[in-house]
Amino acid sequence: MGGKPHVSPNCTKVAYLKGIPNLKTNSLDIEGYIYNIESKTTHRYSKGSRYIKWLDDDTICSLKNVQPSGNAQIHMYQDLIGEPIQITDHPKSIQSYEVFSKGFVFVAPKDVPKSRIGDFTHVESEEPNSRLFYVSIERALRNAERSVSHFDEEKVEDIPSYFEISKILDESYEIDSFVVSEHIIYLNCRSRTDLFYSNDTTCYRIELNPESILDEIEKSGEEEALSSINVVKLKLPKSFKVKVISPTGDKLLLTGRDVTSIPIAREDLWLLDITGLGGKLDNPDLEQHLKCLTEKIDRYPLDVYWIDDGIFMLHWNESRCFITKLEESGEYETYSLGDVHPEHSFSMNKSGHIGFPGMSKTSLIETYYGKPNEQGWEITRLTNETEDHPHLDFGTVESIKWTSKDGTEIEGILRKPTDFDPKKKYPLMIFPHGGPRASSHLSLLENDYFRPAHSLLARGILILQPNYRGGIGKGREFMQLNHDNLGVGDLWDIESGINYLVEQGFVDEKRIGSMGGSQGGYLSAYAGMHSDRFAAVSTHSGVSSWYLYYISSDMRNEFHIGGSPHEAENREKYWNSAPIAAIEKANTPMLIQHGENDERISVVSSKELYRALKHKGVPTEFFAYPNKGHGFLAPRENYAVMLQAYRWFCHYLLGDELDLFKDDF
Numbered sequence: 001m002g003g004k005p006h007v008s009p010n011c012t013k014v015a016y017l018k019g020i021p022n023l024k025t026n027s028l029d030i031e032g033y034i035y036n037i038e039s040k041t042t043h044r045y046s047k048g049s050r051y052i053k054w055l056d057d058d059t060i061c062s063l064k065n066v067q068p069s070g071n072a073q074i075h076m077y078q079d080l081i082g083e084p085i086q087i088t089d090h091p092k093s094i095q096s097y098e099v100f101s102k103g104f105v106f107v108a109p110k111d112v113p114k115s116r117i118g119d120f121t122h123v124e125s126e127e128p129n130s131r132l133f134y135v136s137i138e139r140a141l142r143n144a145e146r147s148v149s150h151f152d153e154e155k156v157e158d159i160p161s162y163f164e165i166s167k168i169l170d171e172s173y174e175i176d177s178f179v180v181s182e183h184i185i186y187l188n189c190r191s192r193t194d195l196f197y198s199n200d201t202t203c204y205r206i207e208l209n210p211e212s213i214l215d216e217i218e219k220s221g222e223e224e225a226l227s228s229i230n231v232v233k234l235k236l237p238k239s240f241k242v243k244v245i246s247p248t249g250d251k252l253l254l255t256g257r258d259v260t261s262i263p264i265a266r267e268d269l270w271l272l273d274i275t276g277l278g279g280k281l282d283n284p285d286l287e288q289h290l291k292c293l294t295e296k297i298d299r300y301p302l303d304v305y306w307i308d309d310g311i312f313m314l315h316w317n318e319s320r321c322f323i324t325k326l327e328e329s330g331e332y333e334t335y336s337l338g339d340v341h342p343e344h345s346f347s348m349n350k351s352g353h354i355g356f357p358g359m360s361k362t363s364l365i366e367t368y369y370g371k372p373n374e375q376g377w378e379i380t381r382l383t384n385e386t387e388d389h390p391h392l393d394f395g396t397v398e399s400i401k402w403t404s405k406d407g408t409e410i411e412g413i414l415r416k417p418t419d420f421d422p423k424k425k426y427p428l429m430i431f432p433h434g435g436p437r438a439s440s441h442l443s444l445l446e447n448d449y450f451r452p453a454h455s456l457l458a459r460g461i462l463i464l465q466p467n468y469r470g471g472i473g474k475g476r477e478f479m480q481l482n483h484d485n486l487g488v489g490d491l492w493d494i495e496s497g498i499n500y501l502v503e504q505g506f507v508d509e510k511r512i513g514s515m516g517g518s519q520g521g522y523l524s525a526y527a528g529m530h531s532d533r534f535a536a537v538s539t540h541s542g543v544s545s546w547y548l549y550y551i552s553s554d555m556r557n558e559f560h561i562g563g564s565p566h567e568a569e570n571r572e573k574y575w576n577s578a579p580i581a582a583i584e585k586a587n588t589p590m591l592i593q594h595g596e597n598d599e600r601i602s603v604v605s606s607k608e609l610y611r612a613l614k615h616k617g618v619p620t621e622f623f624a625y626p627n628k629g630h631g632f633l634a635p636r637e638n639y640a641v642m643l644q645a646y647r648w649f650c651h652y653l654l655g656d657e658l659d660l661f662k663d664d665f
Contacts, residue, residue, distance in 0.1 A: 003016075005357070005367050011371075013080075016033055037380075045077055045080050046060075049077075050062060055099055059078050065093075073088045073090065074097055095107045102211055107130055130175040133162055140162070146158070176190050186245065201239055203234040235287070237287050247350075251273050255268070266476045270291060291328075299472075311327075318442075318474065319411060322334050335375070354370040356370070361396075397416075399412070399442050402500035412466040414501075425507065427512070430524070433516070434519045436471055437472050439472055440467055462501070469493055470560065494523070511654075513649050515537065518631065519543075521539035530582045532588075535588070541600070579609065586613060587616075590609065593641055595624075596628065597629045
């Protein structure tokens with residue numbers, strides 16, 4: 001759909017984005033829309049905008065690419081009509097921004113000249129290059145006016161309109177995120193650019209009056225002006241980041257986890273009351289003042305907002321997302337939005353009005369607006385995606401539960417054709433989700449771009465999406481069940497789900513397949529090589545061995561096997577969790593798909609699977625996608641991925657001729 005919608009400060013309008021696949025340009029066209037709550041009308045206001053925010057009741061900001069450089073810059077749409085006004089002209093693309101003071105704070109790389117000795121990357125030692133800047137709207141507009149009101153040869157100098165805030169830090173960092181309040185910025189950094197250092201965090205509190213600094217720069221120069229900025233390094237545990245500032249500014253909500261004692265610990269939400277610290281955030285005992293707010297609810301925090309009415313957190317519960325109001329004591333109340341639930345994000349303005357991309361068992365992903373009431377929110381649907389696709393039969397969907405081999409309760413999504421007959425025997429497809437820190441949605445159709453779900457349902461194939469152990473739809477204990485047990489316990493959950501459906505009498509045990517991407521691709525490969533239950537499998541961007549993952553992934557510190565495979569005591573658990581470990585008994589046909597530029601899971605994993613299976617004589621096909629990374633979005637290639645998977649399973653589950661290029665589904 002294009003991200004979460006945002007309600008205007010005066011609660012009269014909702015801005016949202018819509019993504020439309022463009023097969024001609026092989027890209028996703030993003031269009032911006034405004035819904036008027038009073039008149040219940042919608043109009044389009046932009047094309048190519050993203051990361052939208054309200055500046056005031058009648059002005060929207062966004063990032064928009066500027067030609068010919070293609071760099072993303074901050075733009076404003078005043079009065080929500082006409083052409084946008086460009087505010088920044090940074091030499092590099094802006095990565096993130098927030099409204100602050102009379103302008104914007106933004107993160108962007110510093111323009112660094114290329115080395116004359118060659119182009120290279122210093123692996124895991126690259127110097128961080130992201131910087132934090134402030135730009136004044138009024139001064140930027142004055143410069144724009146001056147540039148067109150003088151001839152080029154007049155050489156009129158710009159007035160200072162922006163400056164780099166991060167110059168005041170004690171060293172260079174990769175800026176992870178930041179939050180703002182009045183004249184305060186909380187800046188979350190990590191030591192290096194590589195995601196491997198994502199837990200090596202440092203947080204700063206920066207207090208400044210940016211417009212006064214620009215005045216001072218104009219008078220006395222930058223060095224003296226920046227000396228007025230007050231900066232404090234917070235003495236927080238590693239991995240902790242400031243998430244939200246209270247409306248009064250005297251309390252913070254942080255996200256963090258105990259990475260020292262539990263390598264895969266869940267991220268929790270923590271409260272820090274800074275009033276009792278006398279403002280000394282560099283106190284070495286700061287950790288002792290942290291209070292966990294998510295211990296009782298026992299759920300992983302997603303989007304979090306703190307308004308005058310309280311703290312509101314989005315989280316998964318099995319296969320649905322819910323909004324919960326948290327008290328500072330840790331007590332909580334979870335609200336129902338009826339049959340609808342947010343996809344995985346929502347926005348909330350200061351008055352408590354919400355916007356979210358939502359879904360249900362009977363609707364596709366739609367844009368919703370919520371007005372607060374005593375029960376939570378009165379929900380209004382703003383889009384008509386479901387009605388726009390009446391020619392497609394998405395079948396039916398329901399949540400089911402079963403017991404795994406070790407007694408663990410597993411929940412999952414079962415999709416059936418509309419004309420399902422319980423007296424018939426149906427082929428079955430398993431769709432394991434990625435992550436594993438994720439969950440499958442209870443929705444008419446998830447926003448999949450590589451699995452042809454409705455096409456398979458139309459051919460009479462059932463689909464089971466197991467929310468296997470390690471996901472975030474249950475509590476901490478469930479998340480940790482797959483630590484040092486990857487593949488093994490997950491396969492218990494999948495096979496026990498198959499057994500449960502077979503016992504119902506409507507599944508043909510000889511026609512079962514599995515397909516997934518990333519972690520789901522790994523599980524499909526693992527199932528195809530460690531089990532004899534499957535007629536065929538498909539893996540998209542999957543892992544062949546965790547040793548290869550460990551030595552090649554940009555997130556090798558974020559998976560669920562402890563220790564290094566280079567240490568003898570860890571090699572057995574690495575090997576037992578690898579699909580390739582069962583190559584001697586492998587006989588399940590496997591379709592393999594992978595982006596050649598995937599930094600998360602190297603394409604070498606797929607090459608290893610392909611070469612090993614070919615050597616064994618197991619039917620296998622491998623499609624590599626040039627210049628594509630992990631989970632790529634490119635309409636033509638996504639179409640190809642789905643077409644290949646559709647043809648693969650129609651052959652092995654339904655007996656169709658295997659023609660992977662027959663384009664008629």
